[in-house]
Amino acid sequence: MVHQTINTNTNKASSASSKIRVMNLSLLLRASLAVIVGSLVACSSPPKPTGSGPLPSEPSIALGDGSDAEPLPPTALQPKSRWVPVRWAELPGVQQDALHEAWNAMLKSCERPSPAFSPLCGEVRRMSLSSEAEQQLWLRSRLQPYRVEGHDGRVDGMLTSYYEPQIIASRQPTAEFNIPLYALPAGRTAKGGPWYTRQQIETLPAAQAALQGKVIAWMNDPVEAMVLHIQGSGRLQITEPDGRVRQVRVAYAGTNDQPYKSIGRWLLDQGLVRDATWPGIKAWIAQNPGRTQELMWSNPRYVFFREEALEGVDINFGPKGAQGVALTPGRSIAVDRGSIPYGTPVWLHSTGPQVSLSRLVLAQDTGSAIVGAVRADYFMGWGHEAGELAGRIKQNLRLWVLWPKGVPVRGG
Structure with a gap:
């Protein structure tokens, strides 16, 4: 799905906040996300047993302690950005996100994963019914955050919505x-x-x-x-x-x-x-x-x-994005592929008069107006209310990509 944006509002965003504060956004997304969680998880994983042990017939997933003390990898260069490795503690609001909502978008990306993420998709599917604490630990154990910057070192960009x-x-x-x-x-x-x-x-x-x-x-x-x-x-x-x-x-x-x-x-x-x-x-x-x-x-x-x-299609997801997978309301973004590859998990932080977001999203789409190192278009959902809110969003943005540990970062 390739799109443009008409938003011409020039109001600057307010200072950063780690709380999710969305004007009518929770009302807009909560119902569809609840259905998505139930339907997607039901078809992707067996019922979760009682107790705290591993799923039946599945080996347990060995995770670290989430201490975030490993040596940082080197800075990586992309055609339109550079990725600077950081500690998880730098990500605003990282402990407060409802990760089960983002897991649906991760499962969708695993339908057409990139070579870097394909080895992790089995674990992503098995973790879909885990607690948010377990999902948080998995993210910290498997993925390394990188702050996305322009080649000139600028960390602030722009968020719009579609x-x-x-x-x-x-x-x-x-x-x-x-x-x-x-x-x-x-x-x-x-x-x-x-x-x-x-x-x-x-x-x-x-x-x-x-x-x-x-x-x-x-x-x-x-x-x-x-x-x-x-x-x-x-x-x-x-x-x-x-x-x-x-x-x-x-x-x-x-x-x-x-x-x-x-x-x-x-x-x-x-x-x-x-x-x-x-x-x-x-x-x-x-x-x-x-x-x-x-x-x-x-x-x-x-x-x-x-x-x-639309018959026989899960209407709780949006159209397919440029990655080739259905978009998830509130969890999919369009990016400049020269900055962030499709299928990459991204930590998004943005504050403004209409919406404040600190959450895990997936880079699954692009658009002709979505150009630059720190640039994203946020998929709001569908219908009149989504359109009214999406059309008013134009505000400050910071991004962190979450890349598999031990996997070389390649530009292009």
């Missing part, structure tokens, strides 16, 4: 539903080189001919369509020709490889708004309906989708 929209759509065009969502044009791949711009796609006969028969569904709101293009994935409540209403997912399939331009930034640069959040953009469009097309054409990038069934 989500999966839920949108009403129609399989057939109508006077109301007249905005198409397209699959990839015939003969075009996900990385096919620059193609027609958004304006050309909507106006040139040659572009329209190339997209003949490629409409997945029709939407009725140009702003919601742009939201879907920016987020890169969404859930459609779609009306079929026979009147049935189904839920399907449209996932990122590729783009026209034109540069991404923020429509919120365009409005700010034109001096047309002071509030470039989605509510502010919608309010401007309501007052200036004749300029909607001009606004949308200011972003030449166009996203193509593929349809995925």
Whole structure:
């Protein structure tokens, strides 16, 4: 899932805090995470026996004492960052995190692990029903924290957030539903080189001919369509020709490889708004309906989708990220792959007016606007409430990668 971000809020984050303090976040995520914990653990591990002994037929996992006294490894270099080894005590709030929530994202990463983490995945699965104290000890015994810095030594970066929209759509065009969502044009791949711009796609006969028969569904709101293009994935409540209403997912399939331009930034640069959040953009469009097309054409990038069934899929997880595994609400982030490899556990610390986070997350996605050493986009979940909160987050960030002990760190 490759996405951009529209957030243009420039408020600076407050000073660091080790407590998780999220405006409505716990209400948003708690229900889905509880279901995820139950369903994922039930299918990944046998029932936990009474007592404190190891699981039946499973050898016990030998762990250290968590003393954090081993000699530190050397600093490691990545193409866009450097990793400085630190003690676990440096990680803010490391004792307070609800690790069982993060374990679901770790289990997902183990579906497509990198060579560095693959040897640990058996233990990750076996530890899924362990207590948080045992999981904490496992992390300290197996993983070495590294502070992520820019090559210039800067440790502070930026956190934004993204989500999966839920949108009403129609399989057939109508006077109301007249905005198409397209699959990839015939003969075009996900990385096919620059193609027609958004304006050309909507106006040139040659572009329209190339997209003949490629409409997945029709939407009725140009702003919601742009939201879907920016987020890169969404859930459609779609009306079929026979009147049935189904839920399907449209996932990122590729783009026209034109540069991404923020429509919120365009409005700010034109001096047309002071509030470039989605509510502010919608309010401007309501007052200036004749300029909607001009606004949308200011972003030449166009996203193509593929349809995925939601029947038989655990809907408590999000779409697949760039790592190829389903995203976990509140525990998956998008990163710059030149700084942090996919599948890497990351300690995230960020404070701001909307949310304060100190928690274990997994680097499982990327995005064209997610660039830099200390940069992350936080997967909030799906639906209106997730979108309202995600759209307001733009704040200070610090990151620590957790790398397997004894495994060389390789850049690239």
